[in-house]
Amino acid sequence: MKKITAAITGVGAYLPDYVLDNFELSKMVDTSDEWIMTRVGIKTRRILKGEGLGTSYMAERAVNDLLEKTNTDPLDVDMVICATVTPDMFFPSTANLTAAKCGLKNAFGFDILAAYSGFIFALVTASQYIETGRNKKVVVIGADKMSSIIDPTDRTTLPLFGDGAAAVLLEPSTEGYGVIDSITRSDGNGGKHLYMKAGGSAYPATEETVRNRWHYAHQDGQSVFKAAVTNMADVTEEIMRRNNLEAKDIRYLVPHQANLRIIDAVAKRIGLPREKCMLIIEKYGNTTAATIPLCLWDYESRLSKGDNLILASFGGGFTWGSIYLKWAYNGGDFSK
Secondary structure (H helix, E strand, O other): OOOOEEEEEEEEEEOOOEEEEHHHHOOOOOOOHHHHHHHOOOOEEEEOOOOOOOHHHHHHHHHHHHHHHHOOOHHHOOEEEEEOOOOOOOOOOHHHHHHHHOOOOOOEEEEEOOHHHHHHHHHHHHHHHHHOOOOOOEEEEEEEEHHHOOOOOOOOOOOOEOEEEEEEEEEEEOOOOEEEEEEEEEOHHHHHHEEOOOOOOOOOOOHHHHHOOOOOOEEOHHHHHHHHHHHHHHHHHHHHHHOOOOHHHOOEEEEOOOOHHHHHHHHHHHOOOHHHEOOOHHHHOEOHHHHHHHHHHHOHHHOOOOOEEEEEEEEOOOEEEEEEEEOOOOHHHOOO
16 A cells, blocks of 8 residues: 655635835834845735734635635535634634634634744644545645734834735645655743743733733744754754755755745755745745745745655744655646
8 A cells, every 4th residue: 555645735825915015114113124124034014904804814715715726625625724823812713713714614623833833833733634544635724913913113023024824735645745754843941032921821911911012922033043043954954864855856945934044044054045945025024824835825836746845944932843845736737
């Protein structure tokens, strides 16, 4: 019996209409286009506007796009995993809300909270269900409305983040396509460098927590930068080494889009030129769990069956990981 692997057979996405550029942002906090582009590499980001619109609003549209493109019957989907740190609410899960909105009546689902590494953790988890034969069609979503937890007065975090969602369909393959290998790591000792203090059981919402701005994400930029460069590069290098891959064998590195300097440092470590890195950070900023699937969606038309991709991420937790993925179809066959 041939080994079953979990192959990505389609990708869909949704980006809000509102574009927040650096010029407008510089009127909100003390910053400039030059500073943001030099330090981070972001020119614009999308922001979800509208009362009562949360992450599931974007996830629903990304999944519907995916189902339409792949001609998938919603009733055939048997599992949904949503990676997010900005769920509509603690419960029910955003996966459940999205499944209901999209008519995925035969799917069970849950959320994964692993910050910027969320999509990689979700993809690895979903692949296990495919490989065991337990499930046949799994939707994996990466979606975040980061504008809901970013302090609009904080010049160190406001320029970095945007909103967006993307989803992939995982199906069994016996031809060696899909998730070939993965490395996932975490270290809670890094939690103090990237976190949101209030809103959980330790510090429920009170007048004091709101006044202290504890419901916004906090980041120690230098500590996160150093840890991201080291750990992302380490797992990327490790997964290539144990699968006997060299830079010439890789079609694209698909890195989490947090900072262009981090991406450049990781690429340099494994000997990849920038043109072999998927880059969407300038257009969309850091969309947290959505960055990697948005990369796949944005570059889909350039991908061919059999292409070797290395997915890599680092995020709050700390969490980090990498995936060796063999692309399963000719992306040019789909049109966005």
